[in-house]
Amino acid sequence: MRLPHIRKTDRAMTATILALAGPTMLEQLLQTAVQYLDTAMVGSLGTEATAAVGVTTTLNWLISGTIAALGVGFLSLVAKSLGAGARERARDISAQAVLTVLLVGGFATVLTLSFAGFIPGWMRADVSIRDLAARYFFILYMPMLPRTATILFGTLLRAAGDTRTPMWVGLLVNAVNVGLNFLFIYPTRELVLFGARVTVPGAGWGVEGAAAASAVAFTVGGICISVAYLRHPDISPRGRSLRLRREILSPCLKIAVPNMLQRFGTKLGYVSFAAMINSLGEVTTAAHTIANTVESAFYIPGYGMQMATATLAGNCVGAGDRDRLRRMTRAALRLEVGLMTVSGALLFAFAPEMMRVFSREAEVIGLGARVLRMVALSEPVFGVAIILEGILQGEGRTGLPFLFNILCMWGVRIVGTFVCVELLGLGLVSAWACMIAHNVILCGLFFVARLRENRI
Secondary structure (H helix, E strand, O other), X not given: OOOOOOOOOHHHHHHHHHHHHHHHHHHHHHHHHHHHHHHHHHHXXXXXXXXXXXXXXXXXXXXXXXXXXXXXXXXXXXXXXXXXXXXXXXXXXXXXHHXXXXXXXXXXXXXHHHHOOOHHHHOOOOHHHHHHHHHHHHHHOOOHHHHHHHHHHHHHHHHOOOOHHHHHHHHHHHHHHHHHHHHHXXXXXXXXXXXXXXXXXXXXXXXXXXXXXXXXXXXXXXXXXXXXXXXXXXXXXXXXXXXXXXXXXXXXXXXXXXXXXXXXXXXXXXXXXXXXXXXXXXXXXXXXXXXXXXXXXXXXXXXXXXXXXXXXXXXXXXXXXXXXXXXXXHHHHHHHHHHHHXXXXXXXXHHHHHHHHHOXXXXXXXXXXXXXXXXXXXXXXXXXXXXXXXXXXXXXXXXXXXXXXXXXXXXXXXXXXXXXHHHXXXXXXXXXXXXXXXXXXXXXXXXXXXXXXOOO
């Protein structure tokens, strides 16, 4: 799929945005469905198993988000190059992405595996689950190189307008993950299918089985996305030198480094946030972990459209068409607010039912449903922040997102949660209230900044 031309009418712009965002949203929906299934499968092993997996969830966001930040630099440069018709430069940029995957993926592998045994303690997990959480984390991060390839190569394919290939690779990864979950998590057992008893083989590895299934799936995904990347007609790096080229990496890092610092800072904030919640006990940790999993599905319209609007913003900047950029922004915001209003209403209405999918404990269900209904009311507001941040990234302007995100994460969420949980002894509800305040203030900052620049 080639990058589509952004047409002039508002209706045509909306169609263009959906054409790019649709496959990404479907991909994220499938990923979330598998995450739901993973959580439900592990949840069937008990609260201890759920808590052990949940201990390192936010650290996973930290690592993946930091690597994804590199992709923002490459995305902006590729989208601008293709918008300006500079296809050969896009291929040169693509070759530097391959070098980045090799270097960053190798470093991340060594780093994560070296510290796996210490992480649950740093996360203030209950002593009874630390060993299990450490083993889960170690297995999950063994295929760090293919995971890095999946993140960066997938971003560049989307920057070139190909959102379908990452979707199909994601579908394959999910299918492998689910299939291996059934084989790795549970022991050999008998199931009744259509009235007949069937023996299903199983390794009985429990939590470690869930990690192994994900590790194999990530490896398959990394190989497949790499093959697709090498074959792409516009950005294939085949025949290009892999030697380091400063004239490409310097502008890329100029865009990526603020985004890396932003993501590292905000994800570290998530880790600190989770650590304070983990200190409240297993029930609270389980409720928080499950609620996070449930909530992630309802952010799909936001993050699915963020990549599309970032690509289109870079394309507009490369073509030198500021008016088209402004009109694309308005179309994207209208669409986003509508989608996130619907998703927020669904989350509010079905919060208890969705918690019951993952837990049978009334205390966990009640607490999780309460915080989900709180956050559901802020979904449209957070959606606006997501879109405006993506547009800034596509323009190659990552300084403002860095400033706003760090300010809101540490100045609002972390300080507020510390006061509420550590000093006042309040619980999960107060922590999620601080999270909502963070999202609302972040939206306000982005919106005011774009209005002052006359870019909305």
